[in-house]
Amino acid sequence: MQLYEDGGPIFVRIAGELADRIADGAVGEGERVASSNELAAFYRVNPATAARSLTLLADEGLVEKRRGVGMFVVEGARERLVAARRRRFAERFVRPLVVEAARLGMGADEVVGLVRDEAASARVTAGGGA
Amino acid sequence: MSAVVSVAGLERRYRDHRALAGVGFELESPCIAGLVGRNGAGKTTLLRILAGQELPGAGRVHVFGAAPLENDAVLRRMILIREDQTYPDLRVRQVIASAALLYPRWDAELARTLLDAYELPPARQVKKLSRGMRTALGIVLGLAARAELTLFDEPYAGLDAVARTFFYDQLLADYTAHPRCILLSTHLVDEAADLLERVLVLDRGRLVLDTGTDDLRGAATAVTGPAGGVERFVAGRETLGWRTMGGQTRTVMLGRLDPRDRELAEHLRLRLEEVTLQQLAVLAAERPESGLTTARAS
Numbered sequence: 001m002q003l004y005e006d007g008g009p010i011f012v013r014i015a016g017e018l019a020d021r022i023a024d025g026a027v028g029e030g031e032r033v034a035s036s037n038e039l040a041a042f043y044r045v046n047p048a049t050a051a052r053s054l055t056l057l058a059d060e061g062l063v064e065k066r067r068g069v070g071m072f073v074v075e076g077a078r079e080r081l082v083a084a085r086r087r088r089f090a091e092r093f094v095r096p097l098v099v100e101a102a103r104l105g106m107g108a109d110e111v112v113g114l115v116r117d118e119a120a121s122a123r124v125t126a127g128g129g130a
Numbered sequence: 131m132s133a134v135v136s137v138a139g140l141e142r143r144y145r146d147h148r149a150l151a152g153v154g155f156e157l158e159s160p161c162i163a164g165l166v167g168r169n170g171a172g173k174t175t176l177l178r179i180l181a182g183q184e185l186p187g188a189g190r191v192h193v194f195g196a197a198p199l200e201n202d203a204v205l206r207r208m209i210l211i212r213e214d215q216t217y218p219d220l221r222v223r224q225v226i227a228s229a230a231l232l233y234p235r236w237d238a239e240l241a242r243t244l245l246d247a248y249e250l251p252p253a254r255q256v257k258k259l260s261r262g263m264r265t266a267l268g269i270v271l272g273l274a275a276r277a278e279l280t281l282f283d284e285p286y287a288g289l290d291a292v293a294r295t296f297f298y299d300q301l302l303a304d305y306t307a308h309p310r311c312i313l314l315s316t317h318l319v320d321e322a323a324d325l326l327e328r329v330l331v332l333d334r335g336r337l338v339l340d341t342g343t344d345d346l347r348g349a350a351t352a353v354t355g356p357a358g359g360v361e362r363f364v365a366g367r368e369t370l371g372w373r374t375m376g377g378q379t380r381t382v383m384l385g386r387l388d389p390r391d392r393e394l395a396e397h398l399r400l401r402l403e404e405v406t407l408q409q410l411a412v413l414a415a416e417r418p419e420s421g422l423t424t425a426r427a428s
Contacts, residue, residue: 008348009348010344040302044325045324047305
């Protein structure tokens with residue numbers, strides 16, 4: 001999936017943000033996604049750039065065009081995006097964590113301990129907020 | 131899409147100064163293109179020739195399929211807004227009224243909205259407006275004329291960041307509703323970068339770069355880190371401009387990065403930064419023969 005390419009052209013980044021909103025459930029399956037004109041105004045980009053973002057999502061089979069109405073999120077898009085993000089989790093988050101830890105002379109056990117502490121406090125925060 | 135502007139082999143000389151040399155490009159509609167270059171690069175000369183306000187020395191200049199000079203049918207379909215626009219002894223209201231007569235697609239309501247937004251007093255004499263207000267008046271004319279070919283020559287003199295952002299938003303909104311061909315000369319490239327579909331870079335009268343901005347982004351990367359690591363990382367790639375400080379080295383590398391390049395950079399402890407459009411334009415001007423000029427995707 002070309003969606004989560006780092007430092008790519010701006011239309012790839014906008015498509016990535018739209019995909020994140022689908023993955024987070026902010027835009028549900030069967031719902032309409034923003035039009036290229038709406039995206040152009042929101043991101044302050046050329047409408048052609050915005051249109052390329054939507055084309056990319058359509059090429060990835062995440063949205064589909066309904067003639068004269070707009071682009072809609074297809075069934076199963078969210079699940080596929082979450083699976084794609086899980087596959088990239090180690091590469092995006094764990095590897096940089098381990099590399100930086102190694103630079104600082106921290107071992108895997110110490111890192112795992114910190115991850116556990118962080119997860120525990122995140123649960124407390126999430127629980128307090130709910 | 132059809133070519134609105136078609137230029138080939140354009141030359142312009144002022145005595146022994148070559149203002150434009152062998153310039154050729156086409157602009158189609160709809161498009162927002164940026165014309166970028168240092169002062170004296172030839173931007174204003176090119177725009178004036180397109181607008182029929184100056185004679186080309188040699189070469190072909192076609193706008194809507196015909197030479198623009200003294201061609202009323204062509205000139206009514208285009209507008210050039212210049213930074214140093216001068217108006218005869220008129221009040222703001224009178225300038226607006228004459229533009230309404232001159233331009234067939236004039237939008238009076240948009241003009242009113244913009245005059246209010248920029249707080250331009252209709253009864254004020256144009257020559258008594260501040261620099262920023264004169265620029266704003268130019269923006270009102272340029273947008274409300276809704277000309278099929280709209281040329282803006284650095285339309286931000288005396289405008290602060292808020293007023294410029296307002297201009298970009300208005301330009302984008304009006305372009306979205308009424309797609310047309312807009313060419314905007316600017317040296318604040320990065321500010322307008324996301325609006326531009328295409329960028330033309332002029333340097334000392336030559337067109338050194340003409341490419342889509344989406345293709346250009348990510349075409350070069352600044353690499354910073356220990357000298358040995360940087361050298362290893364960029365081996366076999368074209369680089370521009372090396373700088374060193376202590377054991378740290380920084381260079382700009384041409385070509386795109388893949389995830390394995392990023393892994394190697396992480397391993398070598400190098401910092402990678404995207405090069406902005408502004409920096410790319412400077413690089414293209416410095417090294418017109420570099421791989422940047424072929425960054426255009428097919």
